[in-house]
Amino acid sequence: MSESSRDGVQSWTESMSARERIRSVAETLREPRSVNWISEQADAAWSTTNEELQDLVEQGQLRRVEAGETTLYQPDYTRLLFEEIRTLIEENPREELRSELAAITEEIEGWQATYDVETWEDLEQSLADGTLASDELRERRDVIAFWRENEEDRRLIKHALELYSDVESAREQMTTVADRATS
């Protein structure tokens, strides 16, 4: 590919294959969707989309949902949860996960002090206070979203730390078996 043709904002149809786009759309759905909807969003042919979705169902990435006459697809959220935990364990030493927990706690404590509240729900109630200026409202809405994300990430990271040793020893056993097989 010449340098000039790579200029500008490449559309995702240029940078990703149809199957990659279908996979991305399907794995990040928040609600069950049809083949038609997914093919339209991914800018992919219906038949390619249908094939790829069937593959993803067989691999356990997607779930099929029957809604009356229609078949819909959604991610397997339980699997997504375990994959997030697995990624956290594989990509991070324990110490980094512990530091991230500390950073989350520190950030939440900062908000508790700044807004004089205990939880994000308390902060949400303060939005009804008619005296807040629009930029203050915006700031508080952002903090509420960050706070919820922090709580959800804290739960994930805690799960990762709890499973860390078990995953490590499972991996060591696999390595030992592989060594024995090759020696």
Next chain:
Amino acid sequence: MIFLAGRDRYTQRTLLRDVHDRLTDQASCENVRYRPSRRRPRYIIADVDPTTLLSTPYDVENARLEIRFWYPVGVDHEYYRINWVEPDRSLMLGFHQDADHPDLGSCHIQLNYEDTPVNRHGATFFDAHPLAVLDDRLQQLPAAIDSINWETGTPSLPTWPV
């Protein structure tokens, strides 16, 4: 249906990784990173070479893209901010789909100069998947930046039709 606590957050984390990979594949984007961290993704930030990204000579050397997608409670579509930031001249142009400025509809485009909003216009709400929305907004970005009008050293965004 089984309720999984924080389910949207797994979806959001997967989505942000896809956004990260998408920007990494752009020839004009470099140093694509997560803020505050890959372990706790909220924003995807990329340094941008404006001349390459806009396909036209541009008299600013450094710019960056700052992208956030999230799912607020009680709203049936995603929120996002897709911001073009020029730190050297304190300029920010962004597509914002959030709870601010409901008078402009679900989505608006906003120009800030020196940390102060200069103009806002309603922008079309796309009832679409976040990755399809991102693609559309990135395609619109060069036209949006081209619509900025500089007069005596001050920028404005007189209109935004899309």
